[in-house]
Amino acid sequence: MSWLVTGGAGYIGAHVVRAFAAQGIDTVVVDDLSSGRHAFLPDDTEFVHGTILDGAQLESTMQRYEVRGVVHLAGYKYAGVSVSKPLHTYQQNVTGTATLLAAMDAAGVDRMVFSSSAAVYGTPDVDLVTEETETRPQSPYGESKLIGEWLLADQGRATGLRHTSLRYFNVVGSGTSDVFDPSPHNLFPLVFDALLGGRTPRINGDDYPTPDGTCVRDYIHAADLADAHVVAARRLEAGEGLEPVYNLGSGDGVSVGEIMRTVAEVTGIDFTPEVGPRRPGDPARIVASGELAARDLDWRMRHSLADMVRTAWDARREATGG
Numbered sequence: 001m002s003w004l005v006t007g008g009a010g011y012i013g014a015h016v017v018r019a020f021a022a023q024g025i026d027t028v029v030v031d032d033l034s035s036g037r038h039a040f041l042p043d044d045t046e047f048v049h050g051t052i053l054d055g056a057q058l059e060s061t062m063q064r065y066e067v068r069g070v071v072h073l074a075g076y077k078y079a080g081v082s083v084s085k086p087l088h089t090y091q092q093n094v095t096g097t098a099t100l101l102a103a104m105d106a107a108g109v110d111r112m113v114f115s116s117s118a119a120v121y122g123t124p125d126v127d128l129v130t131e132e133t134e135t136r137p138q139s140p141y142g143e144s145k146l147i148g149e150w151l152l153a154d155q156g157r158a159t160g161l162r163h164t165s166l167r168y169f170n171v172v173g174s175g176t177s178d179v180f181d182p183s184p185h186n187l188f189p190l191v192f193d194a195l196l197g198g199r200t201p202r203i204n205g206d207d208y209p210t211p212d213g214t215c216v217r218d219y220i221h222a223a224d225l226a227d228a229h230v231v232a233a234r235r236l237e238a239g240e241g242l243e244p245v246y247n248l249g250s251g252d253g254v255s256v257g258e259i260m261r262t263v264a265e266v267t268g269i270d271f272t273p274e275v276g277p278r279r280p281g282d283p284a285r286i287v288a289s290g291e292l293a294a295r296d297l298d299w300r301m302r303h304s305l306a307d308m309v310r311t312a313w314d315a316r317r318e319a320t321g322g
Helices: 011-022 055-064 086-107 140-159 187-196 222-237 256-267 291-297 305-320
Strands: 002-006 027-031 046-049 067-072 111-115 162-168 170-172 202-204 219-221 245-248 274-276
Touching: 002 011, 011 027, 011 222, 027 055, 055 067, 055 086, 067 086, 067 222, 086 111, 086 140, 111 140, 111 222, 140 162, 162 222, 170 187, 170 222, 170 305, 187 256, 187 305, 202 256, 219 222, 219 305, 222 245, 222 291, 245 291, 256 305
Parallel strands: 002 027, 002 067, 027 046, 067 111, 111 162, 162 245, 170 219, 202 274
Antiparallel strands: none
């Protein structure tokens, strides 16, 4: 019997697959490889090339591999780009999730750990985001993730689906040198690509009301995040109660300036980032509390900022031969 990991060939998904394997739990991955990479997966991983929009394939996969639960990571994850591609975002994230839930129901699978996002909060007006903070998504991506949570809740009331949704902000670092973040939109890859290309990294604004004038954000290590998914899955399988949503946050955050200084120290490349204007709507600070997850999911920050940068840098260099 296995757990199905949708989007398991992606940056986060590959970490989740490895975390399950480390606990002796079999997985089967469904991924259309639109952003994932088969090479991210261990050689012995059961893999099905497919989309979450194909309900028949999902149902047959669950039956074939005797799936007992699903970790749902597949989806369109670029919040900024989702503004110009709303229909694509909704098709992948809302229609896809509904199709997956229908296939689960048909196959008799009644457990799900859902990869949600802090984007459901939009731009919160509080320094520390908790699960009680009002959800006000400001992009189709954030809206689609919130609708996904609603779908799980409705299906839970209708069929007894056991579920929880994990909301997180910025995932960085690598738990293994052969898995890296390939996103063209995230801070770490942008900074590393600039350095590897002989360019100076750029930040947006240094006049915020923060200790060093740069934005403060919440960064968590991919391996820590993956471990929380395994704990959630185990608890659902054991029939133990979980909250419908959890924030996976650091509780204090780090500034973009701190990240730049740490990158210079870890890489040995001395640079002073270029400073551009603020981006419209960027808040000075967004940090999430992880207290509930610490209570229920053994959540804690096991990696320092230097660990996050070092592991991400090593994986990126290995991938590029730099």
